[in-house]
Amino acid sequence: MMRLPRFRFVAPRTIDEAAAALAEAPSDTMLLAGGTDLLPNMKRRQQVPRTLVSLRHVDALHAIHNGDGLTIGAGMTLTGLVRSQLVRNACAGLWQAAAQVATPHLRNMGTIGGNLCLDTRCTYYDQTYEWRQAIGFCMKKAGDICWVATSSPRCLAVSSTDTAPMLQAL
Amino acid sequence: MSAGPLKVIGEPRRRVDGRAKVTGQTRFADDITFPRMLHCKLLRSAIPHARIVSIDTTKAEALDGVHAVLTGDTFPIAYGVLPVSHDEHALCRDKVRFVGDPVAAVIAVDEATAADATRLIHVEYEPLRTFAGPDDSLAHPEPRIHDYGDEGNIHKLVSLQFGDIDAALAASDHVFDDVFFFEGSTHLPIEQHAAVGLKDPDGKLVVYSSTQTPHYVHRALAKSLAMPAAHIRVIATPNGGGFGGKSDPFNHEIVVAKAALLLDRPVKICLTREEVFYCHRGRHPVLMRFRTGVMKDGTLTGVDLQTLLDGGAYGSYGVASTFYTGALQTVTYDIPRYRFRGCRVFTNKPPCGPKRGHGTPQARFGQEVQLDKIAERLDVDPAEFRLRIVAPPDSLTANFLHIGTIALADCIRSVVRHSDWKNMFRKLPHGRGVGLACSSYLSGAGLPINWNDLPHSGVQLKLDRSGGVTAFSGATEIGQGSDDVLVACVAEVLGIDPFDVRAVTGDTDLTPVDLGSYSSRVTLMMGNAAVQAAERARELLADAVSKRLGVPKGRLTFAERRVFDAASPGTGVSFQEAVCMAEAQFGTLGTTGSYTPPKSAAQFKGGGVGPSPTYSYTAAVVEVEVDPETGWILVPRVWIAHDIGRGLNPTLVRGQVEGSVYMGLGEALMEEQVFRRLPARLSNALVHKFPSILEYKSPTTLDMPEIFTNLIEHPDAAGPFGAKEVGQGPLLPIMPAVANAVYDAVGVRIDEVPITPQKIVKALQAKAAGRDARYGPASFPEIRWPEPLLVTPPWEGGDGRASNEPARKKRKAEAGVEATAGVRA
Numbered sequence: 003m004m005r006l007p008r009f010r011f012v013a014p015r016t017i018d019e020a021a022a023a024l025a026e027a028p029s030d031t032m033l034l035a036g037g038t039d040l041l042p043n044m045k046r047r048q049q050v051p052r053t054l055v056s057l058r059h060v061d062a063l064h065a066i067h068n069g070d071g072l073t074i075g076a077g078m079t080l081t082g083l084v085r086s087q088l089v090r091n092a093c094a095g096l097w098q099a100a101a102q103v104a105t106p107h108l109r110n111m112g113t114i115g116g117n118l119c120l121d122t123r124c125t126y127y128d129q130t131y132e133w134r135q136a137i138g139f140c141m142k143k144a145g146d147i148c149w150v151a152t153s154s155p156r157c158l159a160v161s162s163t164d165t166a167p168m169l170q171a172l
Numbered sequence: 173m174s175a176g177p178l179k180v181i182g183e184p185r186r187r188v189d190g191r192a193k194v195t196g197q198t199r200f201a202d203d204i205t206f207p208r209m210l211h212c213k214l215l216r217s218a219i220p221h222a223r224i225v226s227i228d229t230t231k232a233e234a235l236d237g238v239h240a241v242l243t244g245d246t247f248p249i250a251y252g253v254l255p256v257s258h259d260e261h262a263l264c265r266d267k268v269r270f271v272g273d274p275v276a277a278v279i280a281v282d283e284a285t286a287a288d289a290t291r292l293i294h295v296e297y298e299p300l301r302t303f304a305g306p307d308d309s310l311a312h313p314e315p316r317i318h319d320y321g322d323e324g325n326i327h328k329l330v331s332l333q334f335g336d337i338d339a340a341l342a343a344s345d346h347v348f349d350d351v352f353f354f355e356g357s358t359h360l361p362i363e364q365h366a367a368v369g370l371k372d373p374d375g376k377l378v379v380y381s382s383t384q385t386p387h388y389v390h391r392a393l394a395k396s397l398a399m400p401a402a403h404i405r406v407i408a409t410p411n412g413g414g415f416g417g418k419s420d421p422f423n424h425e426i427v428v429a430k431a432a433l434l435l436d437r438p439v440k441i442c443l444t445r446e447e448v449f450y451c452h453r454g455r456h457p458v459l460m461r462f463r464t465g466v467m468k469d470g471t472l473t474g475v476d477l478q479t480l481l482d483g484g485a486y487g488s489y490g491v492a493s494t495f496y497t498g499a500l501q502t503v504t505y506d507i508p509r510y511r512f513r514g515c516r517v518f519t520n521k522p523p524c525g526p527k528r529g530h531g532t533p534q535a536r537f538g539q540e541v542q543l544d545k546i547a548e549r550l551d552v553d554p555a556e557f558r559l560r561i562v563a564p565p566d567s568l569t570a571n572f573l574h575i576g577t578i579a580l581a582d583c584i585r586s587v588v589r590h591s592d593w594k595n596m597f598r599k600l601p602h603g604r605g606v607g608l609a610c611s612s613y614l615s616g617a618g619l620p621i622n623w624n625d626l627p628h629s630g631v632q633l634k635l636d637r638s639g640g641v642t643a644f645s646g647a648t649e650i651g652q653g654s655d656d657v658l659v660a661c662v663a664e665v666l667g668i669d670p671f672d673v674r675a676v677t678g679d680t681d682l683t684p685v686d687l688g689s690y691s692s693r694v695t696l697m698m699g700n701a702a703v704q705a706a707e708r709a710r711e712l713l714a715d716a717v718s719k720r721l722g723v724p725k726g727r728l729t730f731a732e733r734r735v736f737d738a739a740s741p742g743t744g745v746s747f748q749e750a751v752c753m754a755e756a757q758f759g760t761l762g763t764t765g766s767y768t769p770p771k772s773a774a775q776f777k778g779g780g781v782g783p784s785p786t787y788s789y790t791a792a793v794v795e796v797e798v799d800p801e802t803g804w805i806l807v808p809r810v811w812i813a814h815d816i817g818r819g820l821n822p823t824l825v826r827g828q829v830e831g832s833v834y835m836g837l838g839e840a841l842m843e844e845q846v847f848r849r850l851p852a853r854l855s856n857a858l859v860h861k862f863p864s865i866l867e868y869k870s871p872t873t874l875d876m877p878e879i880f881t882n883l884i885e886h887p888d889a890a891g892p893f894g895a896k897e898v899g900q901g902p903l904l905p906i907m908p909a910v911a912n913a914v915y916d917a918v919g920v921r922i923d924e925v926p927i928t929p930q931k932i933v934k935a936l937q938a939k940a941a942g943r944d945a946r947y948g949p950a951s952f953p954e955i956r957w958p959e960p961l962l963v964t965p966p967w968e969g970g971d972g973r974a975s976n977e978p979a980r981k982k983r984k985a986e987a988g989v990e991a992t993a994g995v996r997a
Contacts, residue, residue: 003364004444005284125862130446131291136218136271137850137857152851 004045004130010053017062023055033057035077035116038108043121047131048143057115068092076115080165081106083114099168117165124150124159176729176738180664181893184823187656188670189410189649201366201382201409206438209368210239212428213286213441215276215293216450217268220520220858221317222297224266224275231292232278237285239435241293242277246430251396253388253420254621257327257487259318262396262426268297269317269485270520271859272450277427279439302520302856304849306459306482309517310953317485317518327483328494328516332778333960334570335509335968340474344465346549350542351461353924353949354534354907356482357843358454359527360870363412365451366442367425369432378405379429384414384650385421385688390680391622392421393429404429408678411650411689415835416526418650419690420453420488449863453488453525454845456481456516458497458534461952462542470550470560474509475501478952479535481516481524488525490516492621492781496531499782501539502569504580504612504789505561509965510570513957520858521847526690528835529900532613533907537925540609540908544915553597554608554912555588570965572774572972576786577888579815580610583791586813586882591793598916603798607912610791611904615817615890615897616693618769618783627766629697630684631705633662635713635761639748641666641673643705646686647698648678652899653824654694660820661699661892665706666713667730668747684764692897695820696785697767699892704765712761716753717745770890776963776974786890788901789815792833794909795877798917800936803929805914807837810906811880817888817896828898829881834871836906842869842926923948959983 014020024031032051034040035058043049057063063077072092074083083089083100090097103109103117126140126149139145142157150158192198229241244265252258264275276293280286303309303317303325313324321327341347367381377399383389386408394401411418424441431439443451459480465473479497483490498512529536547554563569565578587608588594596606620628632644643662649655659673676682686698710730717735718725721743729738736744745753755761772783792812798805810833819825845868850857862868887894907925915921920935923946931947939945959980964970974980 003283003442004446005287008284125867128866129863130444132216132218133271133446133859133863136859137848138855147854149850152854 006041006044007047007050009051011056012053013056013059015059015061017060020055020057020060023053027053031055035119036079036112038104038112039116039120046129048121048127063115074114076113078114080109080112080114080117084109093172095168096165096172099164103164114165117163118169120161120163122159123162126150127159176731178664178893179667179731180660180670181820182818182822185670185821187653187821187824188659188675189655198410200363200412201368201380202442204368204380204409206368206370209438209440210279210281210435211283211286211441212277212279212431212439213283213290214274214424214427215278215290217264217271217273217275219268219297219299220271220302220856221300222268223300224264224268225296225298227276228294229276232289235285235289235292237281238278238289239281240279240431241289242427242431243275247396247426249396249398251392251421251426252487253489254487254491255623256491259320259487260423262423262430270522272447272522273485274423277431279431279435299856302849302858303518304847304858305519306480306517307953309519310955317520321518325518326515327487327518328491329958330494330498330512330514330778331957331960332498332571332776332963333511334963335474335965337474337476337509337511340509341463341465341476344473345468346466348462348464348466348542348546350538350545350923351459351949351952352538352541354458354537355925356455356457356524356845357527357839358449358452358845358868359413359415359417360865360868361411361413361415361417364443364445364448365418365422365424366440367428368438368440369428370438371432371436372405376403376405377429377433378407379425380407380409381425382411382418383408383425384411384418384648384690386648386678386680387646387685387688389421389425393426396426397430405679405681408648411648414650414689415528416530416690417451417453419526419688422451445865446863449845449860450522452484452522452845455527455839456483456493456524456531456534459949459952460497460535460538462538464542464546466546466550468550470552470557472505472507472561475507476511477501477513477535478955479514480953480955481514482519482521483516484519484521484523486523488523489530490523490525493524493526493531495778495781497535499571500532500612501535502563502571503573503575503787504563504610505558506563507570508967511960513960515955522860528832529613529903530691533839533904536611536904537908537911540905541911541923544607544912545921555584555593558610559584568773568966571782571963572772572779572966573782574773576890577817577886578787578789579884579886580612580789580791582884583789583813583815584610586884587791587793587811590880590882591811593793600916603800603917604796605798605913605915605917606793606795607909607914607916608791608793609905609908609912610789611901612787612789613897613901613904614692614784615696615786615788616769616784617691618772618785619780620687627701627768628693629686629701630764630766631658631698631701632684633705633709633763635709635751637752637755639751641668642676643673643702644676644683645698645702646678646680646683647694648689650689652689652694652828653821654689654698656824657695657699657820658702661702662706664893665703665710665730666747667735668733672733692899692901695895695897696891699820699895700767701765703892704767705763706765708763708765709761712758712763713750713754716757717750719757720753721745773972775972776961777977778961779972786817786888786896788896788898790902790905792905792909794906794913796910796913796917798914798932800918803932803936805841805927805929805932807877807910809878809880812902813882813884814898814902815884815886815896816898817891818885818894819883820893820895822883825883825898826881829902830879832900832902833879833906834876836903837875837910838870840907840910840925840927842871842928844926919945921946921948
């Protein structure tokens with residue numbers, strides 16, 4: 003099977019601890035907020051961070067408040083968000099967008115924070131290291147041509163997040 | 173012995189391996205583990221076509237945890253499944269031929285270390301021209317992908333003629349001339365291929381593998397490792413689906429075997445999903461041209477078929493696949509004259525081979541869509557049209573295939589009745605439609621791959637004083653239910669319960685040879701062998717019981733785990749007592765049965781592909797809903813009737829029919845094994861477009877229609893209890909029935925699969941613009957066909973031989989063309 007690269011796993015309990023872990027080596031560390039996008043990418047070697055900082059145990063990131071406007075913790079799972087009557091009442095559009103993400107299994111793991119920070123996608127990029135090697139890589143990583151449009155000066159990979167457009171609209 | 177009513181056969185039962193599978197206890201190849209086991213990863217080529225200049229493995233060898241790095245130097249001997257195309261090495265030696273071709277193997281303490289080490293191997297390549305498709309391969313004979321084959325990059329050219337087809341077409345009222353394309357697709361078994369090699373304590377080689385064909389793996393290992401076959405044991409683990417994708421001997425099996433011998437430690441490999449796409453051996457993409465002559469009354473005068481197969485980078489079963497594209501046109505409908513010309517080319521893509529229906533679904537698609545067009549032109553209902561031309565039973569076809577029973581007409585009538593066809597066809601509102609198509613398939617190939625006179629299947633039975641019966645068979649349980657068929661046949665004959673019979677299968681040390689779970693051959697061939705072995709055992713038991721009880725043998729009945737006097741059922745003994753009596757009389761009990769197909773009437777070269785002990789038949793009606801704006805297509809209902817001869821376990825038969833509908837809809841609507849050729853000015857690359865299940869689209873349970881299955885049972889004397897095949901035939905009518913239904917719904921012809929919304933919209937646009945209301949290939953290329961072998965059809969006095977075979981062979985030899993005479997595919 004496809005294996006993850008080796009990495010150091012940190013599971014802080016507070017936002018301060020998480021920030022400190024991230025600050026140690028920012029360029030080599032990534033936040034894990036569900037992992038439904040990041041872990042497959044790591045298996046394909048699209049990202050190979052030395053350290054993963056899991057946000058699952060940071061309780062402060064799981065809450066939804068309705069004080070001065072609606073506050074949703076970035077670590078809230080999409081299932082949790084869809085089950086929230088507060089969200090459904092206050093932001094029906096966001097609720098609908100979250101409910102449409104992928105499948106129940108992925109919504110159980112995936113978080114709203116993670117969904118907003120998804121890597122952009124492209125069929126020339128969302129492939130294994132060996133496959134990308136066979137096309138000489140591409141502009142998004144390790145190469146210099148965008149194979150979607152070979153004369154394009156910029157990468158044409160697109161975002162697949164369902165919740166960002168709704169949050170922007172809000 | 174008196175024959176009572178069947179007790180086991182024909183009753184829907186839970187399959188004998190069902191419990192282990194649903195409780196997760198079945199041990200698949202990747203579940204197998206041994207102490208001190210090492211893990212293997214293959215480095216695969218990232219270049220589609222290149223000469224290997226050098227391979228530097230020093231860095232990989234130096235990595236901590238790496239035990240060995242192997243390259244092609246370790247594997248000098250070529251192998252392959254067909255004797256005519258031994259063109260593979262376990263690891264590439266001089267050349268790589270597609271992205272995914274294995275170049276080196278790392279054996280390490282764990283899979284991750286082995287994978288890391290593969291990235292430390294440096295291979296220097298000298299790239300060669302990339303051949304992306306048949307046009308490239310036909311236009312450019314050099315550089316050759318292989319140094320064998322009929323010419324240049326053409327692997328195989330077939331040219332067969334049965335009667336004067338040109339005269340037949342010239343004398344026809346209409347000649348229909350249509351070009352079709354069938355895109356390639358892959359098997360997509362849930363289980364990825366896995367294998368474990370080890371030395372047993374005696375020092376002999378053992379290989380566990382998720383293979384459909386342990387016998388062919390056994391042969392390939394013996395050849396490629398230059399070892400006596402008797403010192404090799406291949407154990408086929410239950411397969412998590414095969415569909416033809418585990419029918420070849422594979423490079424990874426040979427690599428772990430060799431590594432285990434070299435290191436004296438068990439070595440395992442489990443492929444990733446991406447690697448399974450590279451193993452492939454799936455459906456050949458086929459371009460085809462059908463010219464069919466028809467009289468005003470709807471009788472067919474003859475068919476002239478040409479096919480062009482994109483074979484990919486190796487031979488695999490490809491020569492057989494090529495013949496199969498033209499073999500079975502004649503067994504469904506009465507076709508008095510027939511010409512078939514087929515061409516398979518090599519390209520730099522994963523090799524194609526046998527996928528469910530092996531070579532026949534492509535041409536079946538073309539034939540059934542063309543028949544729909546003919547029926548429309550003649551203004552006759554397509555079901556009625558087909559009923560008029562159904563081939564006769566117990567007859568020889570133009571190409572000398574022997575038809576046994578044929579219940580195709582009953583199948584057609586069944587789906588017409590159940591679907592309410594007469595009130596649906598051409599009567600539904602715009603956007604809704606129904607289509608009908610038929611098919612046929614082999615119940616096992618009549619000739620073996622390796623030309624010999626040996627049985628195709630053997631079964632041994634062991635009976636002892638415990639009353640238990642063990643049935644040994646080389647057939648492989650690939651999910652199709654072959655273990656269940658084995659025990660059911662034995663239990664029926666001996667009058668015991670299937671659960672009383674233990675099946676030991678797919679182990680070359682323990683079980684007699686069976687050629688493998690492919691070609692829809694197991695139920696018929698293993699079943700007949702099992703019945704013979706069981707009848708011989710019954711004979712021994714009856715002899716002993718008859719003597720003891722003083723009841724004439726002819727009156728003894730075997731049923732309900734008893735052996736008793738049919739005239740006085742109270743007089744009898746338990747099955748166990750009967751076994752004891754026989755063991756006392758004859759000594760240790762064991763019987764064997766074997767099966768060899770009848771000799772084929774086709775005696776011409778190439779006539780080895782197509783014959784079968786009997787053929788199954790299927791008819792299907794598919795209903796579609798097509799959105800004329802978007803082309804979006806839904807399939808709400810499918811009616812399908814299958815001529816099964818007799819359903820041994822109707823639960824399994826229905827499962828196979830429904831699974832075929834599922835797979836057929838995948839091919840009809842979405843599945844494509846397609847490739848990306850980057851702009852040639854920038855790159856030589858040619859890669860699989862999406863080697864993952866995320867992007868290779870296949871239907872899910874949510875996409876499945878309601879299926880109405882009807883089994884037509886007219887027992888055929890060739891099969892055990894009259895049974896025919898069901899694993900492959902029911903897939904075939906689905907794709908053309910969908911195409912015909914789309915035409916009924918929105919009035920456009922989609923002459924290729926998959927039938928996607930984009931293609932429907934393009935055809936609708938063409939129709940609106942007054943152009944041909946069709947989407948499909950425009951033309952068939954000019955191919956320099958060899959002089960055809962001329963075989964006179966039976967009704968014109970032919971004897972199954974080609975009149976010009978010796979003369980053609982002589983001319984070919986004189987022309988310096990490498991003769992492949994004597995080798996039948």
